Amino acid sequence: MTRGNTELVGEILLRHGISRRSFIKYCTAAASAMALPPGMGAVMAEQLRQAPRPSVVYLSFQECTGCLESLTRSFAPTIESLIFDVISLDYDDTLMAAAGEAAEAARTKAMHDNFGKYVLVVDGSVPTGAGGGYCTAGGRSSVDILREAAKGAAAIVCVGTCSAFGGIPFADPNPTDAWPVSAIVGDKPIINVSGCPPIPEVITGTLLQFVTTGKIPDLDEHRRPKSFFGTSIHDRCYRRPFYDQGKFAKSFDDEGARNGWCLFELGCKGPTTYNSCATIKWNGGTSFPIESGHPCLGCAEPNFWDKGSFYSPLSAPAWGKAGQSTPLEILEIAGAAAAAGAVLGVASAGVSRLRQHRSERPSGDEPMGEQ
């Protein structure tokens, strides 16, 4: 997999019989997915043709492989075209044919040959508990591997909420003492492509954007590319008109659900979740969770697992069990507080009556018979 890092992308395309025209169309589709200006497609194509394929090292730590599963389902660009034509994927222990020492040797060689230039892609959080022993590869902890790999990386792309924000392993009670990459590596540019999993075109698009321009794209406060994470799902949701009309599904099988009304009352986190699900969608633009009738879980946001019930509306109180306050729990608090208030009221009325009584009582010190 380390072959051809010095070969220009244009030469590879020629060898594969891909015309310049086809490549510009491909780049235009990718630029469109990234919401870049229309002219950027041709610019990207020209720059890519002149550039050598950058080396990419893909590390998987404490994760479920869902992110990689997602990546392999990218339509624009496809995973094959990305790894064969645009980048040189020099290490990915799931996709590569090599295993064991041969695989680790490929990683070491790629990092050595491309020191300071390779892109490090990480999926999964980094467990630090038990001396890093919860996640090891080749007898080394993921913390050690990450620190070593980060040294020579031009940039780190964190794929998935686990590597970006800690994700599910980071959720309370975080038994493995897991952390996001940004908590371990502080001296490298980091691009977070969050999601559980991220949208495949967002992963490939972000990689393509970085490879094409050589620059870190505009990022939001969570270090996510604004081109993909700039607007909330709620703002771009096709069910938004129903929200504006006040039409809501109350349960998963009522008339509102069948009519495709807004899922806000069923706990949709679309208003607080920034991602491209409602625009790029999944499976080549087929649909996205809300389109399938399920509320957004907010998986692209930090701590999404600890923000209360997935099925509790955003405006509802959230302090009870599983982050969802039941009327009974609220009644308990309100009842106890009202009882305490009533006791206070009785006491203050008693004090008031006592004062009135004292002020009305004739004083025994008054001199008698002065008249």
Next chain:
Amino acid sequence: MDILGLARGPALKVALAVFCVGVAWRIVGFALLRIRFDLSKPRTSVMRYVSGGLLAIGTRSWPHRQFIGRTGPGEALGYSYHLGLFAVVLLFTPHIVFLGSLFGFTWPGLPSSIITVLSVLTLTLFLAVLFRRVTNRVMRMLSNFDDYFSWFITMLVLVTGLAATAHLGAPYETLLGVHILSFDVLLIWFPFGKLMHAFYIFPSRAINGAVLARKGAVS
């Protein structure tokens, strides 16, 4: 914990508890105060006390014909913004969801666009109310911190709610968090300031009416 989690979690819990303690304290404390006995002979029957009290709730809630020219505009302003507030608070679906989680039942809401228009109108009326309070010499002299803070905190909830709906100035979750936090502050302030009139206004009018009815007067 982010601001939204704080606002709809522990802050709301504390605010709700303070609200319940405060309201119960003031209502029970008020109800148990010693009533000075009227030793004069009643001019009418007990039933008339009750009807006089109930009548007073209605008559005192409407401008007197003789003074309508002077008090009518102010009362119209007051009624308008109260009705606007009721509509925005009780008929906006996210609010219904919130209240539904407190009471265990929900009711139909209005479209968001209508609520937005009502909110802007209510906001305008709120500013007009403040302008009237500041420019009218008598009202200005009668006003104290309680009046201005009660106006401010209610206005803040309205403004932050509008900003959250329109996504003005910050991400939605931040604006929603600030909106709910401002509501938490309102809940805490409620029993201790003039917002408590929501509980006192009708009972106090009824008591006045009943006392007057005992003396043979009609409210």
